[in-house]
Every structure is written in structure tokens, then in C-alpha cells.
Amino acid sequence: MSHGSGCSSCTRPTIPGADQRQTSGNPVSSGALQVNPELIMRRLSAAFLLLAAMLLTTAVQAASPEEQIRERLKESLPDMPVDSIRETEREGLYAVQGGGNLIYATADGRYLFTGQMLRLGDDGIANLTEQTRTRQRRQTLSKLDSGEMIRFGPDEGGVKADLYVFTDTTCGYCRKLHRDMEALNDLGIRVNYLAYPRGGPGSKGARQLNAVWCSDDRRSAMTRAKQGESVSAGQCESPVQSHFRMGRAFGVSGTPALVTESGRMIRGYKPPRVLARELGLDG
Incomplete structure (x- = not known):
């Protein structure tokens, strides 16, 4: 009978996985607990899987x-x-x-x-979308090789502003802009032509632009093509398709499409003096 403990049957606390069976009829002593390896391994495996799941969840949450x-x-x-x-x-x-x-x-x-x-x-x-495109255009143009453009401009010392023009020789307003070339150059504006066949890379306009870029005298070929003359030339690695892709990336939807050095887009034909004001030039 227990005195003052409130327990009717007090037993020794047991340890999970410990086996207190009697061996050979002798009671197990207090220092001879036997551990069940199988039970311990199962519990360790469960703990490991839980930890792995927690780490995986943390990794997913940490993804930027x-x-x-x-x-x-x-x-x-x-x-x-x-x-x-x-x-x-x-x-x-x-x-x-x-x-x-x-x-x-x-x-x-x-x-x-x-x-x-x-x-x-x-x-x-x-x-904000146009601001992003403007920044993208400026960065792309700064890396452009001048050798893949057809340039019309004053002498180097007389250049006040560069204008990048996506053009198509079959476009009426492109031809009109080309007729303004002398006036543009007199205002200090250098025109850098980039090819943009409105009908796509497989169109008649694309074939004409390829012929212009493959000509020995590209400037003369561009002028003749914009005067309605037929231009022929041998095959070459022209930049017409890469220019077309660039124009699409720039948001060009028609020609002429003019881009300033800052990356700002000016859509459509503008008279020389209007362009000069757009470019911040006197006169």
C-alpha cells in the first residue's frame, strides 16, 4: 500500500524502443535495457523525410x-x-x-x-512601355555596325544628328523622304538606312532590298530603286532579315519608321524642317 503518493500502481518509466523482457527467467536489471534497432530506424527515417520535405519547401520559397x-x-x-x-x-x-x-x-x-x-x-x-522600348532601341543601335547600314549624310564634321530609318523601296512615303535627302543633309542630319520589307522576308520588296544591299554601290542602288528602277545584284550575306527582325523588336509597324539616337521612335514621313525640330536642331 502506497502512503501519500496517490498512485495505486506506480511503475518505472519506459523508454520507446526499449525491451524489458525477462531473459532465462531472471528479471531485467535497471542497467540492462535492450534497444529495438528496427523501431529506431523507422523513426529516424520518418524524421529524415520530414526534414527533407522542409528543406525542399524552403528552397522553392527561396526561388527569386x-x-x-x-x-x-x-x-x-x-x-x-x-x-x-x-x-x-x-x-x-x-x-x-x-x-x-x-x-x-x-x-x-x-x-x-x-x-x-x-x-x-x-x-x-x-x-512606361514606350520608355522601356526607347531604352532597348538606344542600346541596340549603339552596338550596330555602321557597315551594315546605307548612309547618306554631310561630311563627318557637318553631322549634327543621326537618324536611323527603316525603309522599303516599294513604299511611296519612303521614296518621298529619299527625295528630301539633300535638304536633310544640309540641316546636318545623317540618314542611316535599315531594311524593313513590309511584306516580310520573302516578299518582292525584300528581294529588291537584298539586291540594293548586295550592290557594289549601295547608295546609288538605293536611289535608283526608290526612283522605280529595277536593281539586280549577285547573292551576298545581306543584313535585310536581321534588320527586319530588329524592326519588329523595335515596334515598327510601317515605313518609314525613324529612330533617333536616343531611341525615340518617329513614325511616318515628316518634312525636313519638322524633323530638324524633332531632333532639337536649329533651323
């Missing part, structure tokens, strides 16, 4: 927004090229560029947005 967006696009839009992913000034919204496209995605990549991103402020409306 750029990585999550890239992975989502790879799964859902495997054919879409992704050149860059960067956060916009709107926290949690990312600009995704690739293959001439610019779209927006949430940080987890679950929601995509297309179109223009505008910011409303006290000073008016800012087109």
Missing part, C-alpha cells in the same frame, strides 16, 4: 521572382524566348522581354499582362 516567372513561362509558353526579366517601378510587377515582345508578369508568374503600361501623375501620363 525572376526564376519563378521563367519557370512558369517555360511550362506554359515553351516557344516564347525570354531575353530579360526585370522588376518595373511598380513593386511586384515584372517586365519580360523576348523575341521583340514585351509583356508583364506578377512575381509568381501566375498572371501575365500585355499592352501599354501607363503611369498617371501630376505632370500627366507617362508611357
Whole structure:
């Protein structure tokens, strides 16, 4: 009978996995606990799997927004090229560029947005999408090899501004702009022609532009083509297709498409003096 303990049957605490069976009829002494290896291994395995799951979850959660967006696009839009992913000034919204496209995605990549991103402020409306394209154009043009363009301009010392013009020899307004070349050069504007066949790389315009770029005298060939003359030349590695892809990436939708050194797009034909004002030139 127990005195004051409140227990009717007090026993020694047991250790999980310990076997206190009697051996050879003798009671197990207090220092002779036997451990069940199989039970211990099962519990260790369960603990290891739990730890691994926790580490995996942590790794997934630690993936950056750029990585999550890239992975989502790879799964859902495997054919879409992704050149860059960067956060916009709107926290949690990312600009995704690739293959001439610019779209927006949430940080987890679950929601995509297309179109223009505008910011409303006290000073008016800012087109953030166009600002991004402007920066992209400027960076691309700065790396362009002058040898793949057809240039019309004043002497080097007389150049006040460079204008990059996506042109098509079959385009009426492109021909009109070409007739203004002398006036443009007199204002200090150098025209750098880039090819943009409106009908695509396999069109008649593309074949004509290829002939112009493959000619021994490209400037003369460009002038003759824009006067309606037929131009023929041998095969060469012309930049017409790469220019066309560049134009698509720049957002060109028609010709002439003019791009300033800063990357700003001027769409369509403009008279020489209007262009001079657009470029910040006197006169």
C-alpha cells in the first residue's frame, strides 16, 4: 500500500524502443535495457523525410521572382524566348522581354499582362512601355555596325544628328523622304538606312532590298530603286532579315519608321524642317 503518493500502481518509466523482457527467467536489471534497432530506424527515417520535405519547401520559397516567372513561362509558353526579366517601378510587377515582345508578369508568374503600361501623375501620363522600348532601341543601335547600314549624310564634321530609318523601296512615303535627302543633309542630319520589307522576308520588296544591299554601290542602288528602277545584284550575306527582325523588336509597324539616337521612335514621313525640330536642331 502506497502512503501519500496517490498512485495505486506506480511503475518505472519506459523508454520507446526499449525491451524489458525477462531473459532465462531472471528479471531485467535497471542497467540492462535492450534497444529495438528496427523501431529506431523507422523513426529516424520518418524524421529524415520530414526534414527533407522542409528543406525542399524552403528552397522553392527561396526561388527569386525572376526564376519563378521563367519557370512558369517555360511550362506554359515553351516557344516564347525570354531575353530579360526585370522588376518595373511598380513593386511586384515584372517586365519580360523576348523575341521583340514585351509583356508583364506578377512575381509568381501566375498572371501575365500585355499592352501599354501607363503611369498617371501630376505632370500627366507617362508611357512606361514606350520608355522601356526607347531604352532597348538606344542600346541596340549603339552596338550596330555602321557597315551594315546605307548612309547618306554631310561630311563627318557637318553631322549634327543621326537618324536611323527603316525603309522599303516599294513604299511611296519612303521614296518621298529619299527625295528630301539633300535638304536633310544640309540641316546636318545623317540618314542611316535599315531594311524593313513590309511584306516580310520573302516578299518582292525584300528581294529588291537584298539586291540594293548586295550592290557594289549601295547608295546609288538605293536611289535608283526608290526612283522605280529595277536593281539586280549577285547573292551576298545581306543584313535585310536581321534588320527586319530588329524592326519588329523595335515596334515598327510601317515605313518609314525613324529612330533617333536616343531611341525615340518617329513614325511616318515628316518634312525636313519638322524633323530638324524633332531632333532639337536649329533651323
